[in-house]
Amino acid sequence: AMNYSAKDEVDGGPAGPPGGAAKTRRPDNTAFKQQRLPAWQPILTAGTVLPTFFIIGLIFIPIGIGIFVTSNNIREIEIDYTGTEPSSPCNKCLSPNVTSCACTINFTLKQSFEGNVFMYYGLSNFYQNHRRYVKSRDDSQLNGDPSALLNPSKECEPYRRNEDRPIAPCGAIANSMFNDTLELYLVANESDPKPIPIPLKKKGIAWWTDKNVKFRNPPGKESLEEKFKDTIKPVNWHKAVYELDPEDESNNGFINEDFIVWMRTAALPTFRKLYRLIERRDDLHPTLPAGQYFLNITYNYPVHSFDGRKRMILSTISWMGGKNPFLGIAYITIGSISFLLGVVLLVINHKYRNSSNTADITI
């Protein structure tokens, strides 16, 4: 019962007396001024809303099922290598005295991972969204602004200058960049002890716009090291910014993708960040066949002091992203509720309709 009621009563002719020399103060008889603009007056009756409930139910339930199935088909494995448990191979690295420590964790993939596989690292209880932390960066410096390079923003305090030289990249975010190295090996078979290294791709993990527009090295033709010569590396870093990826010029300095990924501060204190890509080889072989793997970790990043945890995640991905049962379940639930309510209201409505002969009553 939606009706378009055009109540326009303008009778076309000019209002007021014809040839009115006497100025009449009669209000204009326009639809707007008389509050009689033509208007669509939707009337939400049971008759109009009930079909909506059914339609919503009918649309939402299949979508939900689709998402749920997709999500369930995603393979995901998570390996915690914090090393707080004494049994963990990485337990030895917790001692503060150890400068560079390596540990290895074995794990088994029960099912093979097909298609592209994404390797994430995950941190817990790490407040990348703390206000003091979030603002502690200088985007002009990261954009390659030469003046900001030498004179970083005040927001970077207390990671702005060190030994009287500007820090590049400055700020708490950059200073705390994740610096564990993860390497993955497949144990081909029990007999052959020599593991096969899985090729990990470092590029293509950051947003294209970040990599190409937002982050830039300082301009100039000289070498990267030359460009950064007046700056000093962040306090916690082992190597300078121009040494992040010495092999690849397009992945070094500020445009190093690991760095860019880290600089996109996470929304929640438990988060994952994309570390490497494992590209699928061909259709015949799964990218990561089921079997024994071990993870080689260069353990640099301290999380024990703030009760944090570190994880390595391997995950395949679908059109809707990573594994996330929430969306599917929510769609199915809402769709069902909607459908059920539709049924209930239909029954109620029918009862009323039978007892009274009136047609849809307008408001």
Next chain:
Amino acid sequence: MFRRTLNRLCAGEEKRVGTRTVFVGNHPISGTEPYIAQRFCDNRIVSSKYTLWNFLPKNLFEQFRRIANFYFLIIFLVQVTVDTPTSPVTSGLPLFFVITVTAIKQGYEDWLRHRADNEVNKSAVYIIENAKRVRKESEKIKVGDVVEVQANETFPCDLILLSSCTTDGTCYVTTASLDGESNCKTHYAVRDTIALCTAESIDNLRATIECEQPQPDLYRFVGRISIYSNSIEAVARSLGPENLLLKGATLKNTKKIYGVAVYTGMETKMALNYQGKSQKCSAVEKSINAFLIVYLFILLTKAAVCTTLKYVWQSSPYNDEPWYNQKTQKERETFQVLKMFTDFLSFMVLFNFIIPVSMYVTVEMQKFLGSFFISWDKDFFDEEINEGALVNTSDLNEELGQVDYVFTDKTGTLTENSMEFIECCIDGHKYKGTTQEVDGLSQTDGPLAYFDKADKNREALFLRALCLCHTVEMKTNDDVDGPVEGAGFTYISSSPDEIALVKGAKRFGFTFLGNQNGYIRVENQRKEIEEYELLHTLNFDSVRRRMSVIVRTQKGDILLFCKGADSSIFPRVHSHQIELTKDHVERNAMDGYRTLCVAFKEIPPDDFERINAQLVEAKMALQDREEKLEKVFDEIETNMNLIGATAVEDKLQDQAAETIEALHAAGLKVWVLTGDKMETAKSTCYACRLFQTNTELLELTTKTIEESERKEDRLHELLIEYRKKLLHEFPKSTRSLKKAWTEHQEYGLIIDGSTLSLILNSSQDCSSNNYKSIFLQICMKCTAVLCCRMAPLQKAQIVRMVKNLKGSPITLSIGDGANDVSMILESHVGIGIKGKEGRQAARNSDYSVPKFKHLKKLLLVHGHLYYVRIAHLVQYFFYKNLCFILPQFLYQFFCGFSQQPLYDAAYLTMYNICFTSLPILAYSLLEQHINIDTLTADPRLYMKITGNAMLQLGPFLHWTFLAAFEGTVFFFGTYFLFQTSSLEDNGKIYGNWTFGTIVFTVLVFTVTLKLALDTRFWTWINHFVIWGSLAFYVFFSFFWGGIIWPFLKQQRMYFVFAQMLCSVSTWLAIILLIFISLFPEILLIVVKNVRRRSARRNLSCRRASDSLSARPSVRPLLLRTFSDESNIL
């Protein structure tokens, strides 16, 4: 009345002491006394508030006196001084915007005022100086200057008329710009200066004027002019308002006049009256303030909770300062207490959007723009006066939808106030008005025995009295000099009754021909012209309720004619004459006519000498002149001879009865407050269906009370009796009163002025309180109340009494005359009718309409719609800002209570300004949740919104819970969505700004769609702003994230929005979350719909049974005023 006294108090009491002496032409009077130059202010009018220099500080000061602006200023200052999560821009920009817009508006208005002032101050005037005509700027006029004014010019200051170009020293003036009365009024010069109509002669005048210090009352002036002709002896003449020409009035029909300035500049009566009305505050505004306090409390609680939790959380050192996120040296050194305080302030700032600046702007705009619809409404246009409704204040639009009590005047409001002479009685003989030729008087009404003719002399005397005892003026249409016999003139008077009477007399052969040089000319039945010298007049006023003139006939007899209400005449005439006339008067009153009695008295010459002396003395008095005059007249007006009575019909206004019925049906209580006599008022009340035939009337009048010896005892008895009756009828449940009305016996109460004052000002204090409370109990139980014989102040008293009732009901007063001004000012909403009794009521009202019938649409349609609109606006604003801020609050639990904002600064700023402001503004201007025709047709719909129904605790909680639910859904929906490694099919990750943007997108869409769900009237404007706002949001987000903004320190939002939309999951999640948020709302609509459907059915059943037992249609007493189809509901 009240305002006037207030004005007097405000405008410098010390200056008012004593009188001022003005030397005409500034010529000192040699020898009499030393010339002391009194200092008066110059003639500059300053209506502007600001100058170029003080504009900024003064305007800012005034703006920040508003509590809301001040609050936002504080927030802004906190943001500037303390290290806060959001930049000062987020709250500074809206505040700056609001302040600037207001400042520009006020500045512009002030500039206009400056311009108007300048126009007035610099205009050329002519002053007589040293016998020459000197051209000067208006602002240079000094007190005492002799000013020449020509026709159609406005007077530059308050002048005492010295002479005019006419020989009789009169001039015509229209005060349209002062009080809206466009008729010409005659002003007089003092007799001794009439002749001085050249510049030379006027320069030779030596005179002083003594007058009171400036007073704001336009109609009051007391002064004395002393003229020093050749001799030293001065001639003193009294001056009254008829000698005073007010600044702002315009000279008409007179070539030029000379006047002497007495009050100049800011001391003129116009300037003293130039004052804003006291602010009335609507119920909605009070609700807004209450909500504000609730939300302020929520804000403080949130900030306090967050601060506390922050310090609890930070108690473990690895949370306070982990290695990756160290504090600066400064932060470490700050005192703990100071840090906690700044943290508290920071949280306040973060959550301050919960109290939106923009709401004030939107509410103001809604009120301002919305009020145009009233003045644009063509239904309020009246052909006769060629005017529509006028809105004097836009603050009270919604109050029109909240009225509980309507107080209406009778004359001119319920009735037309277009008087028609119906009949008269002379010595008990009745004469019907006819238009027969010469001997019109012979026509009498047949059947009744005593309808023979009265004595011829008595007839003539009666008609002469009608011709003499009035204040009617002649206005010739073409010529200034003297009335031309025939059709060339019209009668003008402030009172339509008098015109009706004069015209009535004319019908019977006595024609009033005007007033010349103090002589009244009357043409009698034999076409002879009689002249009467007008000796003294005492005008009609509502306290005395009579007027008198003293004239000298050509023969030299001195006669006093007096006409007035029967109650004031009967005690003053010989008692044996009353009986005959009284019958007539009462019968006429029963028929709803206005009656006046006419009496006369012959004054012996000796007595006259004495009386004349007394009157002259009284007239010369500087202070309390009126009182003194009244006293003298009071003494003369005794032992008069009653000649007869007149009956004048006041027609009921078009659709007055329907309007009253509609108002009753809408659950309003209508009280009629009138100065008229009881019988007249009662019959009008029946005619306009305030009382039905089956209404039982309870009377508390002098009549019922005087039966007993001790009035108070009788009053007490009656009060108790009535109360018992009513309490018996209505069981204690006052709640269901409105329902009870339709089912029980209806009661009407009639009370008159004297009884009311007996109740209110009873001698024993304790019992008077008691009386008053009993009286109020009775009043509240009655459907209709009629208060007759009310003085203006009593009207206001009644309104005040009702206003202060328990539950403080909203009162509305409607009236047309000056006597209604006090009640119009007193009530919550004052409505003026642009009637025949001048424009005072319309000027002092909040709204003015041409007719009483317009009240129906004004309340039932405009009031209802405005209320619903603004109530929805207010609730929606609080709702959308709670939705907005709640996710930000919840986010604090996930970011270590670090005051990290969830949304980008641009979103924080723009949310209320751009993304969600226009749809609600359009809604609040255009919404018609029930369409206009239905609202007019079914007055009962008005009851739905009484008692501020949409802003009570229930709806408020509903909206608040809805907002809380939605805010939670937004946040946790997104939170669960983020429990995955990636949302994109390329495995890339999203950061905190994407999180915020998703929440914000859902938020903007949800609140806008929520409004769309509430909109019942979709004009193209609604479509445009709703979909336009959403489109703008999307467009803006792309734009904002599409560029590296050079002025921003951080490029937080760079491509965040575009990247977000690359993910299918995000799309699905946004749709899902919007739907979940709106789901309860949709469900509620459906449930309500089903409930309404069943309610409708019950209603229609009841209505069917109602129509069977329809009340007997009330037969109105004044049949000729409305047609039969009007009976149909």
